[in-house]
Amino acid sequence: MRLLKEVLEKIKPSERERAIVNAVTREIVEIAEEEIEKKDATATPRLVGSIAKDTYLSGDHDVDLFLAFPLEVPLKELKKIGLELGRSIGERLGDYEVAYAEHPYVRALYKGFEVDIVPCYNVKSWKDVKTAVDRSLLHTEWVIKNINGRNDEVRLLKKFLKGINAYGSEVYVRGFSGYLTELLIIKYGSFMSLLENIEFLGKSKILDLEGWLKREPEIAYKTVERERESPLIVIDPVDPRRNVASALSWEKFGVFYFKAREFRESPRIEFFFPSKTKTGNYKALLRKKGTNLVTLLFPKPELVDDILLPQLERSAKGFEKSLRREGFEIFDLNWGYIEKAFIMLEVDRVERTKVLLKPGPEFLGERGLDFYAKNQKVWIRGKRLYSEKIVKESIVDVIEELLAKNQIALGKNLREPIKKVEILLNFVPPELEEEAYLFLSKEKWNIKD
């Protein structure tokens, strides 16, 4: 397709770029080897990630340098020596800092390339895997062995996913990881072939490229069972215990599903290179829709995204549920952080009636007598008792009361910070104005407009 060629011209690294990348990565590996020798360590430097697999996009030069230790090295020693080694390599490369994932690693900058130096075990099989990063070695090997020249197809898919905002397995994206895009291309042969098979993929839901369901049925079926709520189950070719797509959300899979169909119908370059998201005035939008925006602002606890964002999501849903019970209609939810953490609720109104209908139990029996005894005004409709209750009118009062009475399900690390919550009605501070607009206009999630 003409269009895909045009896209590739923009995203495929040129020969010149490739030469630079190759030279720089070779230098990095050499520096690593020298430092290993100098320290007399047993590690082997290994390039992994998209540069190693030759599936990187032009301009995207993150180098993943793994230091692979023999399996016999105890984990404690691996961490210690790995970090020391990382530091001395980082020192040689230039600027560096220590970062933390499952264990500490070094992040350095060298000739404009970001270099992650990560200690791991030199595993040969999934049975050897001891730390989360070990598998990367196997992934890189497997992709290199199976990609069979379809590297550019991976590039097209990656760029397409970036364009529709569904690329990345981070918790704030919950989209497609690089490895997942590679597996999808290896399975379907090409970008267009994947797009043409998207309905089938959605329905069949399970990909098993190495036949683990036959080779290791017990383990592989356990994976399928555990992941049955996921939109896709891609059994990791190098490890039957893992769903490569486990971080993928239904939302991002859905975006891909519809955009793939749309692209098939009318392929346009904008899918790959979208014009910058439109922004606008959230206050005008509120007036136009007739809805209201409640924003909860509170101090952001010191937590990594993987912990914080799911807790924010859980809390936002807690507010939704409790407020719905109180008679407010919640149209949509949003959460995140900039400096402070925030939860946004789009609601139908900010004032409710002073009196709420209070449905009771059937009147015959103990529960009926109890309700009758406990309430002021009581009447019967059908077999059931009803009463009224006088309630707070403003949603701000209602939220404060719910929080004071502990009647909202919150993420556990948010219980303290939320005590300092500010509740804003139809107003957000300047730094959240764009977020508010994207939320209310649905630009943030919209798959069609």
Added chain:
Amino acid sequence: MRLLKEVLEKIKPSERERAIVNAVTREIVEIAEEEIEKKDATATPRLVGSIAKDTYLSGDHDVDLFLAFPLEVPLKELKKIGLELGRSIGERLGDYEVAYAEHPYVRALYKGFEVDIVPCYNVKSWKDVKTAVDRSLLHTEWVIKNINGRNDEVRLLKKFLKGINAYGSEVYVRGFSGYLTELLIIKYGSFMSLLENIEFLGKSKILDLEGWLKREPEIAYKTVERERESPLIVIDPVDPRRNVASALSWEKFGVFYFKAREFRESPRIEFFFPSKTKTGNYKALLRKKGTNLVTLLFPKPELVDDILLPQLERSAKGFEKSLRREGFEIFDLNWGYIEKAFIMLEVDRVERTKVLLKPGPEFLGERGLDFYAKNQKVWIRGKRLYSEKIVKESIVDVIEELLAKNQIALGKNLREPIKKVEILLNFVPPELEEEAYLFLSKEKWNIKD
């Protein structure tokens, strides 16, 4: 109990009143006999109802005079001769008019007594019953035979039920009929004993004074099965096919249930002689509650209550359901007629947001694609699609639109008149002001305040 004696003094007909009632009814029967003889008809005059059973309240002197024809007389002839006879008796008594139930009868006024002259068959058993009124003869006989001097207990119960607004089996009351009160007293022996057994009655639910469940199990169980949604099943001692309490609503049974318990706790004369229902300003009440009143006014079709009121109820519930789907919260419903028919809805608000959330199906599959194709703005939450729709804001517009699109379940005889509906917001014409107050204050149904 002192209190009950006090009540009886007020409601039991005095000797003087009894003498007058007896004399007047004797005169009426004699006049009937004369007219029958004059016309050479085969009918026998029979007194039925509370005067015949001596369970009437002081001042309540409705005379039910039945003209009982032999079973051999064809129904057509019974109706014709019955009406002729009724007219000539009515003529002798004074003012009269022809009224209609299952068949025409005569309603006359004689010395201040209202006299219903009703043709029927002279049945000896339920197997003979041909018209709905025939059973009255059997009821009267059965009560006279079984009441065993507990007539005053019936009077107490009737007055109590009147006081709490639960007496009468008419469709606009749906409470306890006179016959049902007599059976309850015959079963429980006394007014207080019934009150003490009210929980047991509510739980056991079935009364079978003549043991029909054993004597005619097939027929009696069919009655129980058919009536299983009723609050009480009292198998008619004279007819196993009938539930004497079939007209009783859960609401009125519930009122009796709670008032009985309350009376046991603290007997007060007000149960029998309530102070006139308080009335007040419905507009002030609306302001106080923060709710809104929507009144639908439309021409009353020429229908008897038995047909009209259930259709009004059904339509009111139709409005409730449709408006709830449109995002309005309906607190309570009321219906009835004065000159015009009306339906009142107490709602949370009369304006809604311009945009309504429109939940769609799961996105994988035909229904998802369809929803996606048909809607403008579409996004995904979890597995489901969502969209927004722009809607009418005013409840008046919404109701008019729903009616125009035929999206409200209405009683079939109301479909035409409702085309002329007037929709009033927080305002009713003067003749409905009291009704509006009673509705909004719950005085109309309240069992506790």
